Amino acid sequence: MIYVWKWLHRLGSPRSFFDVSGRWLPWLGFLAGALLIVGAVWGLLFAPQDYQQGNSARILYVHVPASILAQSSYMMMASAALVFLVWRIKLADIAVQCAAPIGASITLLALVTGAIWGKPTWGTWWVWDARLTSTLVLLFLFLGVIALRSAMDNRDAAGRATAVLALVGVVNLPIIKYSVDWWFTLHQSASFSLTEKPAMPAEMWLPLLVMVLGFYTFFFVAWMLRMRAEILQRESRTQWVSDLVRDS
Amino acid sequence: MSFNSFAEFLQMGEHGVFVWSCYGITLVVLLVNILRPLQLKRAILRARRQALVQENAREGNREIN
Numbered sequence: 609m610i611y612v613w614k615w616l617h618r619l620g621s622p623r624s625f626f627d628v629s630g631r632w633l634p635w636l637g638f639l640a641g642a643l644l645i646v647g648a649v650w651g652l653l654f655a656p657q658d659y660q661q662g663n664s665a666r667i668l669y670v671h672v673p674a675s676i677l678a679q680s681s682y683m684m685m686a687s688a689a690l691v692f693l694v695w696r697i698k699l700a701d702i703a704v705q706c707a708a709p710i711g712a713s714i715t716l717l718a719l720v721t722g723a724i725w726g727k728p729t730w731g732t733w734w735v736w737d738a739r740l741t742s743t744l745v746l747l748f749l750f751l752g753v754i755a756l757r758s759a760m761d762n763r764d765a766a767g768r769a770t771a772v773l774a775l776v777g778v779v780n781l782p783i784i785k786y787s788v789d790w791w792f793t794l795h796q797s798a799s800f801s802l803t804e805k806p807a808m809p810a811e812m813w814l815p816l817l818v819m820v821l822g823f824y825t826f827f828f829v830a831w832m833l834r835m836r837a838e839i840l841q842r843e844s845r846t847q848w849v850s851d852l853v854r855d856s
Numbered sequence: 857m858s859f860n861s862f863a864e865f866l867q868m869g870e871h872g873v874f875v876w877s878c879y880g881i882t883l884v885v886l887l888v889n890i891l892r893p894l895q896l897k898r899a900i901l902r903a904r905r906q907a908l909v910q911e912n913a914r915e916g917n918r919e920i921n
Contacts, residue, residue: 637890644886648879653857653865663868666875670882710889717885721878728874826886833893840900853904 620697622839623848629832636829643822650815667725669816673823674718675743679781681711681827682746685753686778689771699835701767702842704774705757706834710827712750719743730794738787739795742780749777 618624651669658665685707692700722740723733734740753770760766788797843849859865868875 652875652879653859655858657858657869662871664871664874666868667878670878674882713885713889717882720881724874724878724881728871826889830889830893833890833897837893837896837900840897840904844900844904849904850908853901853908856901 620699622699622702622843623846625699626836626839629836633829633832636825636832640822640825640829643818643825647815647819647822651819655812655815656809661729664725664728667721668812669819671718671721671725672816673819674714674721676820677823677827678711678715678718678743678746679784680824681707681714682749682774682777682781685711686774689774692767692771693775698842701771702835702838703831704753704767704771706831706838708750708753708757708770710830710834712747712754714823714827715743715747715750719747726794735794737793737795738791739784739793742784742787745780746777746784749773749780752777 619628647669651666655666655669657663685704688700688703688707691697692704719740722743726735727733753774756773757766757770760769787793788795840849840852866872866876
């Protein structure tokens with residue numbers, strides 16, 4: 609146990625995170641690419657078409673993983689914000705800052721693929737219903753975190769302010785999740801959960817599962833890459849970065 | 857396999873435009889998220905290298921004077 613704590617403590621320093629992530633990235637990157645390619649080919653070519661929606665149902669394999677990741681990435685960003693507020697770990701602040709743009713782009717992706725799927729299925733690109741609106745609010749929360757950070761010059765104050773905003777925004781997550789049960793809506797309720805048997809055949813949920821895992825792995829890869837760039841930026845005047853520059 | 861020909865695969869019933877635009881946009885979003893930080897990292901290292909070269913030059917001048 610003591611070793612785990614020591615390891616975590618060491619990882620909390622930006623420099624060791626830079627070293628460790630550099631070793632993990634090739635493997636994670638390969639895994640993410642493999643999962644996404646297998647999942648996309650499986651979903652596009654081999655999964656059966658939906659008996660009502662036909663082939664437009666293949667949008668499922670990008671829309672559902674994007675939507676799941678949009679919410680999870682917010683949760684991960686908020687967890688990093690909590691860690692930063694409680695323990696003042698610099699790396700956690702870097703994690704919050706770097707998760708926001710990725711989360712924003714994935715939320716936008718979920719909204720756009722949802723709109724494109726909505727057109728042939730519901731007959732409209734957009735409705736102001738609870739699920740869609742609360743997901744739009746999620747996008748604004750991500751954008752708010754980005755904007756608040758860039759509006760403040762003092763890094764420490766900016767870190768604390770964005771962390772608080774990120775934490776307050778967590779109230780939106782249960783609203784997104786239960787929106788389809790609480791209000792009348794066009795959006796169908798959850799088709800996928802970890803605890804229950806899926807309401808679709810295995811030929812459909814297996815490629816979906818592969819895509820969800822691929823999206824998660826992609827997120828960790830993108831997050832690490834961004835954090836590494838931010839670490840170099842913040843520590844650019846330190847000796848180890850100078851050594852790194854000289855060696856490269 | 858769910859399709860009999862490549863043309864059928866591209867058409868996706870009558871939903872080709874919707875399906876392929878979704879997958880295209882997804883690819884773009886994922887790629888940007890990978891390439892942008894790599895580009896940032898390169899730019900930061902390049903800027904730091906230039907700063908170090910200038911510092912070294914200045915120190916060199918001081919020694920000569």
